[in-house]
Amino acid sequence: METEKINFRALGEAAIALQKRPPRPDPAQCNAEKNCDPIYCALEFxxxxxxxTAEAAFYLNRRPQTMRTWAMRDGTGPIRPRRIGGILAWNTSEVKTLAGVA
Structure with missing residues (x-):
């Protein structure tokens, strides 16, 4: 049985090409008219x-684990999430108020 030779250089170039992604939009340029990733859209929109949890952490300049700690320890954080199907859901208006947007 004959084995095929693997061209590792070509595999490496393909892996590098896959790692190159288009740049993400600048948060300042994102507005309601553009179809943006919600993490990077301005909170006003x-x-x-x-x-x-990831979105709330991004807008409040905190780590997601900090948000989970606030949820776990009642009363330690400035806002409390709701649990919807076991998933933490942070009220948008409360996040806006805390971030100083609303």
Missing amino acids: VTKPNLS
Whole structure:
């Protein structure tokens, strides 16, 4: 049985090409007219009622683990999330108020 030779250089170049991604939009340039990733859209344009832990952490300049700690220890954080199906949901209006946007 004959084995095929693997061209590792070509595999390396393909892996590098896969790692090159288009740059993410600048948060300052993101507005309601553009179809942006919700993490990078300005908080003023967010209209959904609840945010995920990652989104709330991004807007409040905190780590997601800090947000989870606030949820775990009642009363330690400035806001409290709701649990929807076991997932933490942070009220958008509360996040806006805390961030000084609303």
